[in-house]
Every structure is written in C-alpha cells, then in structure tokens.
Amino acid sequence: MRKVEICLSPKLIHLFDPEGKIVVVVDIFRASSTMIAALASGVKGILPVMDLETCKSFKEKGYTIAGERDGKKAHGFELGNSPVAYLQGNYSGKKVAMTTTNGTLAIEKTKNGAHAVLVGAFVNLSATANHIQLENKDVLIVCAGWKGKFNLEDSLYAGALASKLHPHLGTDCDSSIAMKSLYESNQHRLQLFLGQASHAKRLQNHGIEKDIDFCLEIDKYNFIAKLQGNEISILNP
Amino acid sequence: MRKVEICLSPKLIHLFDPEGKIVVVVDIFRASSTMIAALASGVKGILPVMDLETCKSFKEKGYTIAGERDGKKAHGFELGNSPVAYLQGNYSGKKVAMTTTNGTLAIEKTKNGAHAVLVGAFVNLSATANHIQLENKDVLIVCAGWKGKFNLEDSLYAGALASKLHPHLGTDCDSSIAMKSLYESNQHRLQLFLGQASHAKRLQNHGIEKDIDFCLEIDKYNFIAKLQGNEISILNP
Secondary structure, three states: OOEEEEEOOHHHHHHOOOOOOEEEEEOOOOHHHHHHHHHHOOOOEEEEOOOHHHHHHOHHHOOEEEEEEOOEEOOOOOEOOOHHHHHHOOOOOOEEEEEOOOHHHHHHHHOOOOOEEEEEOHHHHHHHHHHHHHOOOOEEEEEOOEOOEOOHHHHHHHHHHHHHHOOOOEOOOHHHHHHHHHHHHHHHHHHHHHHOOHHHHHHHHOOOHHHHHHHOOOOOOOOOEEEEOOEEEEOOO | OOEEEEEOOHHHHHHOOOOOOEEEEEOOOOHHHHHHHHHHOOOOEEEEOOOHHHHHHHHHHOOEEEEEEOOEEOOOOOEOOOHHHHHHOOOOOOEEEEEOOOHHHHHHHHOOOOOEEEEEOHHHHHHHHHHHHHOOOOEEEEEOOEOOEOOHHHHHHHHHHHHHHOOOOEOOOHHHHHHHHHHHHHHHHHHHHHOOOHHHHHHHHOOOHHHHHHHOOOOOOOOOEEEEOOEEEEOOO
8 A cells, every 4th residue: 555654844854765755845835836837837847956046057058047035036036936927927938947945955855766756736736646646656745844844734735635645545654644634624624724824924924815825726737747857847648 | 822832843843942931741652641640640750861871870869760762661670651550550759760762852852941841641631721821921832753753642632732722822833723723623533543643553562552541531630740840740739
C-alpha cells in the first residue's frame, strides 16, 4: 500500500527521506499557486531560485524575473508572487526565474533523490492526485509553512491530497492521519476556515484578496506541474 | 484576549518565545501521563533529567530512578515510563528522578523564561484548563512529538486544551486553529482515532495496552502538576 507522509515544516525536512518518492511541494499562499497560474497562462518553464541576486542575474539570459519577500514584490523585479498578475499579463512562451520566501526552498531541499518533484496547489488538486494514483510510488508532501512554522493552508492542501489518495494510503505517518481528518471535517467550509489562517490575514492587509480567492479555487486546471531538469513545466500526458 | 500557541515538535521550539507565558509540556504516551500518575499515587516530587547516567546518579541521593528509552525501561532502572506501574506500587512520599526519550527534553528547553511550566495530560485536562483560565497569561503548549516529528496524541491534547480555553483564545497561531478543529471533530471517537496513531501502535506491540487506556482517560484527576524549583509537584490551591 502506498505510504503518504506529510512534512509540516521545511525545518523538519531532515527527518524525512525523499529517496525514490514523489515529492509534492506546497506553498498555497502563493508560490505554488502562482506557478500553476504562470504555466496556465503560457509560461513554458519556471526556474526556482534560492536568492534574490541570483534570480536577478537571469534577466540578461532572457528570463522574466519574479521575486517576492515577505508577501511583497521585491525591488527591481518585474513580477512578485501574484498569480493574478500572470493571468492578466502576456507571458506566453516565456521563461520565468522565480524566488519566494518559502516556496522555492522546499524544492531545493527535496529535489535530490526524489523520484519526481511536483508542485501542489488547490487549483490543480485532482490532476495531481490522479497522476499519483497511476504511479506505484510513495509520496512525501512538503509544506512550505510560514517562517518555519506550521501553516493552515499548506497543511490543509496536504490533507486534501491525502484524502484524495485514500484508500490507497498507508497510515503510519501521524501528520497524514491528522491533516486528512482536518481537511475532511472542514472541506464543506474551506474558504471560511482558511480565512482564519494567519497568512491569509497578512495577505488581506496587503490588499490582494483576488490572489487569495484564486489560490483557494479547487480544480480550476487539469494539468500537473513537474520539475523537469532544473525547470518546472507542464507534464505532457 | 489570551494568545494560545502550539509548538508541534521540539525541533520547532526555537521559533517560539516562552517568555512570560504559561508553558504546558505534553507527552501523552507516556511521560506526562506517567508524571500525573506518579503524583496521584503519592510521589511528592519528580526531577526531570536529560540523560540516563545523570538520572542514575540520583539513586544515592535517595531518589527512586525512572528511565525509559524507545518505549522500554532502561537497563538498571527501578521504573520505566509506565503510569500503571506507579498506581500498582507504593511510592507514597518518595521523590523520583525521571528521564524519558521525548518528555523531559521539552521541559528543559522551555523552563527558562516561562511564567510557569505545567505538565499536560488527558488525565488532568480540565484541571489544567481551569487553572489557566484564572491566570491572565498567554499559553504555549509544547508537544514532545516522536523523534522530532509531529505526533497525533500530543497534538490532539493541545487541541483539546485550546478548545477548553476557547473563547478566551486568540487565533493568530495556525497550529492552534488546526488542532482545536482536529480535536473538536474527533472528540466523540477519541480512543478510536488515537488508536491509529503510530506511537500507540508501537506501544501495543510492547504489550502495554493498560498504559494506553490510562493515558487516554480524560479528567481522571483534578489536580495540576507544576514545575516548582527543579521538581514537578502538585500545585496546592
């Protein structure tokens, strides 16, 4: 039976072994949702970059550069971390170099050894779940969290994915049992429940309610996003 | 409004500030439940000790020594980590030096700076909650976890305590929101739900179902356990 583990914070990642597993990295507000939005609007590849300066240097290599720190567009970048900005602009066929506070870190820490690294978001939840069902691999869901702490939106996504993978799901990971239950008992009021999340409140203060609404829209897209080489792109069936 | 935070693993403790707060340390299976059982059976003080050798050295100072590693009584110790053993023996008036895999660590890491350190267990849940209601302090619940990872039983206790403290509870900690919800949606079947916990399963393999049953008995006792000086003892009203 497939084993599904959930790592609730990047600070705990050393306790898990990504070797041979499908790793799903999650940063609902907003890196992973933004990546899906970018790919949906025609971006052909996203290069996750750890720091702002390296990210900036990709501009002269023809990349559109996207940089976010603490919820805001970083100085000197064309794009921040807003999914809606991609949907409104014209980025078809472009490549994007992207660095975010929490999101790119999780990819960096797990890409070595993993069978595959997927980008998880509510906007393509079922597509990701369906893809995993077809592969005979264990799954490790890595939540980006907020500054090292547990956060509600990433954990609930992890629970949603675990719930979709049930009953093909082993239960020796307590985080999976807990988050699956948390999702199932709150799925009828997900927007309301997630509205309590500390990070959603921070983002509301930045006046980006449209981004929040986008990030919580379930199954808007039917493709999966996978790290292929150094870049994240749509996996062609 | 009182702020209630939950630290889901000792590996995340550096992200929280215990300063001036009531810290509740939790290790349901079994350190914190065992401490309450020991005090209930007449033990007058429990000295938490980090390592086995130091713990052993307290024998010649007149302490009963209790040592556990990986769920079993450590070699050369009178007691392991079984609450039922205290209830069956005669430890009235004795002092106990105790070291456990996960439990004593959480106490050590938080005792400096905290307003108070309490020992949290299902067996005295309401007593602890009622005591906290009387104090005008923020609360930090620290889960011992299992080898650094999230565990179900400690997190559910944390959720139960947060639930009892509601509505006198601030909600800017996502762990508190999540664990409160998790507890409230599973409290009608707590034993069944916790039976899935990986650690409960490990303990069942050790043949100590009576300990598990004890640890999950809610409100068996009506006293609170507090770190006073270097030792944990019953707080007299």
